[in-house]
Every structure is written in C-alpha cells, then in structure tokens.
Amino acid sequence: MTANPVVRTIVLAAAALAPHAGSRADVHLPAIFSDHLVLQQEVAAPVWGWAEPAEKVAVTFAGRTVEAVTGADGRWMVKLGPLAASTTPSTLTVKGRNEIVIRDILVGEVWLGSGQSNMAMTVARSKDPEAEQASANFPAIRMFKEESPRAGSPQHQGKGKWVVCTPATAGNFSAALYFFGREIHRNLGAPVGLINSSVGGTPIESWIAEAPQRAASELKGFFAGLEQPRRLSEEERRTYEANLAKWEEAVKAGKKTKGKAPRRPQDPAEVANRKADVGGLYNGKIAPLIPYALRGILWYQGEANTFPGKAEFYEAQLRLLVSDWRARWGGEIPFAWAQLPNFSGLGRDWPAVREAMRNALALPRTGMAITVDVGEANDIHPRNKQEVGRRFALWALGTVYQRAVPAVSGPLPARHEVRDGRITVRFDHANGGLMANGGALRGFEISGADGAWSPAEARIAGDAVTVSSPTVSKPSGVRYAWSNLPQVTLFNGAGLPASPFMLAPPAPGGSR
Numbered sequence: 115m116t117a118n119p120v121v122r123t124i125v126l127a128a129a130a131l132a133p134h135a136g137s138r139a140d141v142h143l144p145a146i147f148s149d150h151l152v153l154q155q156e157v158a159a160p161v162w163g164w165a166e167p168a169e170k171v172a173v174t175f176a177g178r179t180v181e182a183v184t185g186a187d188g189r190w191m192v193k194l195g196p197l198a199a200s201t202t203p204s205t206l207t208v209k210g211r212n213e214i215v216i217r218d219i220l221v222g223e224v225w226l227g228s229g230q231s232n233m234a235m236t237v238a239r240s241k242d243p244e245a246e247q248a249s250a251n252f253p254a255i256r257m258f259k260e261e262s263p264r265a266g267s268p269q270h271q272g273k274g275k276w277v278v279c280t281p282a283t284a285g286n287f288s289a290a291l292y293f294f295g296r297e298i299h300r301n302l303g304a305p306v307g308l309i310n311s312s313v314g315g316t317p318i319e320s321w322i323a324e325a326p327q328r329a330a331s332e333l334k335g336f337f338a339g340l341e342q343p344r345r346l347s348e349e350e351r352r353t354y355e356a357n358l359a360k361w362e363e364a365v366k367a368g369k370k371t372k373g374k375a376p377r378r379p380q381d382p383a384e385v386a387n388r389k390a391d392v393g394g395l396y397n398g399k400i401a402p403l404i405p406y407a408l409r410g411i412l413w414y415q416g417e418a419n420t421f422p423g424k425a426e427f428y429e430a431q432l433r434l435l436v437s438d439w440r441a442r443w444g445g446e447i448p449f450a451w452a453q454l455p456n457f458s459g460l461g462r463d464w465p466a467v468r469e470a471m472r473n474a475l476a477l478p479r480t481g482m483a484i485t486v487d488v489g490e491a492n493d494i495h496p497r498n499k500q501e502v503g504r505r506f507a508l509w510a511l512g513t514v515y516q517r518a519v520p521a522v523s524g525p526l527p528a529r530h531e532v533r534d535g536r537i538t539v540r541f542d543h544a545n546g547g548l549m550a551n552g553g554a555l556r557g558f559e560i561s562g563a564d565g566a567w568s569p570a571e572a573r574i575a576g577d578a579v580t581v582s583s584p585t586v587s588k589p590s591g592v593r594y595a596w597s598n599l600p601q602v603t604l605f606n607g608a609g610l611p612a613s614p615f616m617l618a619p620p621a622p623g624g625s626r
Contacts, residue, residue: 141165141210142271146406149217150256150276152307154224154407155199162191162405165210174207175219176200197221199304201254218278220254222305223298224408225510227291228321228400229415231314232452232495232502237292238285241497250284254304255295257287260311262402264320264394272402276307288312290414290452293503294510301511309406311399316391317418318431321400324393326438332430339423350382350461382421382461400439410448410514411439412506416471417454417494420462429470436477448514450481450506453613455489455496459598468614472526481509484524486595487602487611505610521545524610530592530617536582537592539617544577546607555579557601561591579604592617 143163153159153175161173165184172181173192180192200221208214227233237246255278262273277283284292288310295306319327319336327333357379364376413435419428436449453471454464468486475482483505490496512522525541525548537560541548560570560583570583570592581592595602595614604612 140212141169141171141208141214143208143214143216144270144402144406145260145262145272145274146258146309146403147206147216148258148275150278151216151219151258152224152256152276152305153194153197153219153221154307154409155221155304156196157407158193158195159197159407160191160193160405161206161208162189163208164188165190169210171208171210174209176204199223201305220256220305220307222254222307223302224307224309224406225291225295225298225410225412226309226311226403226408227288227294227412227414228311229413229452230312230316230418232417232499233288233290233310233312233412233414234314235289235495235499236285237287237289237499239495239497240289240293240499242500243285246500247281247285250279250281250287250292252279252296252299255279255292255299255306255308257291257295257308257310259286259288260309260399260403262398264313264391265398266394268323268397268401270402272399289499290502290506291412293500294412294506295503297504297507298510301507301517302515309403309408311403312414313395313399315418316395316415317424318415318428318435319419320391320393320395321415322393322431322435322438323396326434327392327431330430330434333427333434336424336427336431347461353460354379354382404442405444408443408447410450410510413449413451414502415451416467420454420459420464420467422461422463425463425466425470428467429473432470432474433477436474436480446479448479448481448510449477450483450509452483452485452502452506455485456487456491456599456602457489457494457496458491459494462598464598465596465600465614465616469616472613472615475526479513481513482523482613483509484611484613486600486614491599508610520608521606521610525604525606525612527613527615527617532589535587535589536580537589537617538578538580539592540578541606541612543610544606548574548577548579548612549605549607550574551603551605551611554603556603557595559593559596560586560589561593562586562588563590565590567593567596 165171167186167188169184171190172179175194182190182192184190203218206216206219256276258276259274291308295308299306361376361378440447454468488498488501508519509522511517512519523543525543527539528542530539555572558570558572558581559567560581561567568583568585570581572579572581593616602611
C-alpha cells in the first residue's frame, strides 16, 4: 500500500447526531475526541463532527486519510480501520477550513461504564486507596469522564477529556471501571480506554430515552405510579430521625471523617418522591457518546429503584436499557451489570431488583457480577470495588475475549424439579463444584401450597442443591438469600457466590 492513500467517501452522520451549537465555519468534534483517547481495535471506528455545509473534511490517522463532505445540516462522519492494537502513540488530524490535531492516541479495548454512585465512586474512596493510587502506573489505561449535565433533549457535544492513568490521576477514576480495566489490560496486554458516564442517586428511568419508555406496555403502571407520593413507614421514619439526630450531634461536636464534615442523611421519602427525570441523563450523558466505538458496556445501578412502586418494573427497564442502547450504537454490544450487594436497605426491596437483574440475563451476550457477599450492611457504597471490577473482568475475559478463566460467574439456577417432598435445583457456573462457605448451607427457604415461606435444610450434590423442610410436605417454591442483607453461603469452586433467586414450582415430578 502506498503511503497516505486517500479513501474518498461521502458519509452523513446518523440521525442521532446534530450540528454543533456554534458557528459551522470551523470543523468541530465531540468532546470524546481529545488528546490521549483510545480507539477500539478490530472495528471500523467512527469519527464525526460538524462543519460548514458542503465542506470537505479529511481525517488522517495511521497513514490513512478518509474524506467526507458535510450535508446541508453540516454533519459528517467517517470510519477508520479496522485498526490493530497499538501502544505507540499516534496523531489524528481533522482538516477542513481549519485543522484539528489530536495527539497521543492509542488503539485497544474501549468500555463504557454507567450507572449511579457505585459506578461513580472513585479509587480514592475505595479499599486501600493509598496503595492502589501509588501502584497505578498504567499509561496505556485512559479514562474519559462524561461531565455534561442532564438535559431535556438529546445533546451531541458532551463535556470531558481523556486522562492517562498515573499515581497522580487514578484517585479520580471510577473505581469499578479502573479495577476492571486493569484486569483487562494485564490479561490482554492491549491499551484500555474507559468511559465513565455516571451520576450518584439516579434511577434507571433517567438513563433511557423517554420515547421508548413511554411506548413500553410493561411500564404503563410505572408511569402511573410516578404520580403517587410515597410515605415512610413508622420504622423508616424513626430510623431516619435517629440518624438525623446523630448527624446533628456530630456536627455540633465538630467531628470529621478523612477531613470532611459528616454528610447529612437524606430523607428517604424525599429521595423516593423526587420529580421523575425520565430520559434526562440519557439526553445529557449518553447521547453525546453515540456512536463512539465500544467493545462493551458495564452497568452499576439499581439502588435508586429499590423503593416500592419502582422495584417491580426494574426487569422491564433493564431489558429496555440494553436493547435501546444497543440499537442506538448499532449492534449487539456485550453488556453486563453488577447485581446489588448485601445492604440493610430499610424500607426497600433489594431482592426484587436482584431477581430482575438475574432474569434479564435471558438477553443474549449479557453477564452479571454477583456482589451479594462484598457489600456492607450499613454503607450503600461498599469499598471493595477491586472485587467488583475483577468479577466484571472474569465475565469479559471468559465470554467476550474467550480466555480461560476460573469461572465467568457465580452459580445461577438453571432448572429445578420437585420429587418426594424435595426441590432439587441445578446450577450453571458450578465450576469446581458447589460448596458451602462456613460449613453448612443457610439462607434457603421453601414454600407450600399456602405460599408461606419456611426455613429449609439444603445439601449439595454435584452441581445441584436439594432443599426440604419437615414442615412442608408438598413444596411449591424455593428461594435463596432472599432479603436485603442475606446469609450468603453457596459458592462455586472459583470462590464466586451464587445469585439470590426465587423459583416458582414446576409441575410435580417435572423440571423447569
């Protein structure tokens, strides 16, 4: 191939793109295209932007130039590659009437991480922050933090910049994303680009475009419920008032944690009844990133949807989030989420959201990091993000990259049968066999015809667990770890915990 060949194309951007708000006299690019970026290898990576209508734009990268001519609305897009992974910094030049030069570009693996505060939580707030930051010398790992606010309509420019991972910068990286990316980088040896678009305290409905949510028949009850205010139970109110009193005493005493004053506890009724922001974060913080080439997406959210009136709709919303984002990016992008960890969660229904996450695994090319053993009873922000990132990475390495790993998931119930007064549940991902952590299986319950749940005896046989109770002669259902803060005893040989679950009864003597 001759040096710097010119590939002449005329490609208009997808309908999701819009002209830059300012003058079109100069070529403009979205914020995601900045120094230190990482391009996805092995795909045709889009580069897009805006310019004067009918202006010719030339994009040069790795000795190859691709041209486009803007349409009447000033939009243009070209595609680079497929590109080979490279740790050698390269330059990308975009030239129209003006010229933009983007430096220090690597080619490797790009992942988007989104969700609420546990995705936003930084390395500096995670477990062992000083040691983690001191050892974070990975110049081939970069992170882009999407800092644009929520919006009433889809935005296109975005706000943020790529940052190279060093001991001085890693403290501000999303911890879950960083620890995931570190595992991917160490195993593949390729550069890793991590895009963090997350906001604490936000519900899933804010991260999905409004139109598909309004059109979903499964969500009609959800939208009707948004109009109904929620009141606290007496127990919730007493707990909140007690926590508020402790906070007031701490403030008066001048107590601080890591140099900061204690944070005022949030009134859970106010949190639950905040005005619905349907689609606002999709508009402001996801739309500007489309169609940047990705290998996959990680989702860490759900806490804000554990309130009554919301939890029962989470499965439909999570399925819609996955399918809608995939459609907008234009492919079946691998997609995984972190299942909610163990937490006291007074007044909330964490088991329902965990079950919704497990059921959503029916979608193809999805995975789940089961975290029910690494939470903290009294802190909704558990610090052990190292393990969350590692479990995300096990799934990605084993399924997306086809590498040998101990297991891609903790045990998941696959089928069950009722026979002789017992329910036998067989599990997928029982790598290395099932085992009881702590000596005996606990946390299993069984129900009879009356639907009442009773503690049950459980024993392991290979990839199965048999559950029974002397008080239930005709079982009608089985569940495990079904509480906000459950007993977690069932693991596989790789040390990964089984997902909580509730199984309805199959026909007597049959399997399901």
